[in-house]
Amino acid sequence: MSETAGRPLIGVSTYLEAKARWGVWELPAALLPVGYPRLVQAAGGIAAMLPPDDPSYADEVVARLDGVVIAGGPDVDPARYGSEREERTGPPAPERDAWELALIEAALASGTPLLGICRGMQLLNVALGGTLVQHMEGHVEAVGVFGAHEVKPVPGTLYESIAPDTCSVPAYHHQAVDRLGRGLVVSAYAEDGTVEAVERPSGSWVLGVQWHPEMGEDLRVMAALVRVAGPSAGRGIA
Template identity: 45%
Template sequence: MATHGPPVVGISCYREKVSWGVWQHVRADVLHADYADTVAGGGGVPVLLPGAAVGTGKSDVDGAADAVVARLDALVIAGGADVDPARYGAAPHPRTVGCRPERDSWELALIAAADRVSLPLLGVCRGMQLMAVAASGSLVQHLPDVLGSALHSPGADAFGDVPITTVSGSRVAAAVGNAVSVRCHHHQAVDRHPGFVPVATAADGTLEAMERTGRRFCVAVQWHPENARDARLFNALISAARANTGT
């Protein structure tokens, strides 16, 4: 990992067909600017991590992930499309859509590479779900089936404002407090999460954050702090990166 200067924070991103300027329906690597802005606001240097290595053999993807992680001080697995249910041995729900198997492969490789060197890691929304799947966990594929409510994802580009309660003594509680309203945009949620401790829940029982115990910063949240420009979890990640590098 990097050893001097401001912490370098890698952020996974989308690969989609998008349009801008004279370019129409072109494949591009994109991400909401809120992520990079929040990292930069906390004193980190944001670097986007497109899955350019995906499409070659697994060993090549793993090798690329190791090479990337070796140059980072921290990693963020960003939000995005539903995780392919085949990754956790489930048949797809009719509302499970937009899966990106190539992105799954790349981000799972990044998570594994970060785990190997204890790199500080923050998962956001899909990132939390993928971290659970990487640990042999599973997901609830459509929360309204369970809750009878679309509170956590009201539809289209709207966010749900969801009150949560955190577990005292957790990293998440230290960052955001014991009770807070968060910005959610998820119709899925983590079910099983081996190796992770649940540290925040909504009033309806939905798991909203989990983390690993021990010295390493390894935290995942179901909400979108970057959307609310709430830098507290990102600042905690960057502080952990600074502690690791002595900067």
Template identity: 50%
Template sequence: MARPIIGISAYAEQARWGEAWDLPATLLPQAYVDAVAAAGAAPVLLPPVEGTAATVARLDGLVLAGGGDIDPARYSAETAERTAGVRPARDTAEFALLDAALEQGIPVLGICRGMQVMNVARGGTLHQHLPDVVRSDVHRQRLAVFDPHPVKVAPNGRLAGILGRTALDVPTYHHQGLADLGHGIAAEAWADDGIVEAITYTDRPEALGVQWHPEMGDDPSLFAWLTEQARDVASRR
């Protein structure tokens, strides 16, 4: 069987490369692409532009990647001082991608910001700056470094079955986190300070989100799960 096709939502940012280029670009950290490919799928980047959701009909799986903050207006909040990196076009594209994937039964893995998109899409809210809530920098310890912290996973839950364990250290880099859970969402993992670190959609076994960055770690379980789900989709086409 051909490799299943997994789309990964991408950034639109000013970027520099080569000797002289400094231009707006569609980009994504290579680790996402490598993790999807290593799991046996074919990765495809999805730019944050109008109409991207139409590609979902040709995908077998979807990764909602990490990135800047979601516009707080989407969960009826005022923008706090520390909220940064809001890209309305990316918000629009990713919420549409998620809707299309759920409508068509395409498996979804939300990573960091991607998990937050999954929560907000179902009426949930976010803490806009976790140090103000937990009084520590454990979730983003150093600039541009994916430092680990421990996570506890609900026993007998969907995530525990995928990971094969209920305690692990995860590579993390985020300053926002889930506050109120959206409807039909179950928390499946927590940091020591009580911040939710993983969610599932109770009515959609093919939808899972984690607050950490598995592409930056050495455990391929989540990408293996997504690829297996995507193969099932591909086999039914």
């Protein structure tokens, strides 16, 4: 990003739905809950939607961005981390898995700041060779209803420098990080011991959070991404 540029351009991955309804239309759609672009905008960035595309284009796409957000969504296909599908794991989203893994790899290779949200954190872990717990209880209030619980930062981490105190976060997930991916460290836990944030201490700015900051009013995580993606920030190479 040039020194004279304005607000950082933050790409956010999207859902790909076979059928969505708005107005008089019911059609296939690439969509994104409005909380994501609003959070980027409130934090001082410009939001750009990144619908699933040919994974071979990921390097070109990321090269045009100042930061990347991998959004929440469906369960990661267990085949991606070498496991058999369990009964309560949701249906696969192969286009999203392939595209978002390519975006993650491109961001890591180029040193582009990267934030994973919920599914995005899990996919970051999988991209680096980690695995997931396919079902857990206690982090979903009810079907289609976000709950809230506290997360505690790990001292000395990037996340702790962003949010140094235990805080309540909006949550909706039934899967979680199991074995950590290469180079990742845990930077926050829930009270029950669930991994709630991961980061990569070496190389570029990389953070994953298990909760949904776009469903709350706390701008700190997104603001940290936008800040490091800004015109005065350098780029570390992975």
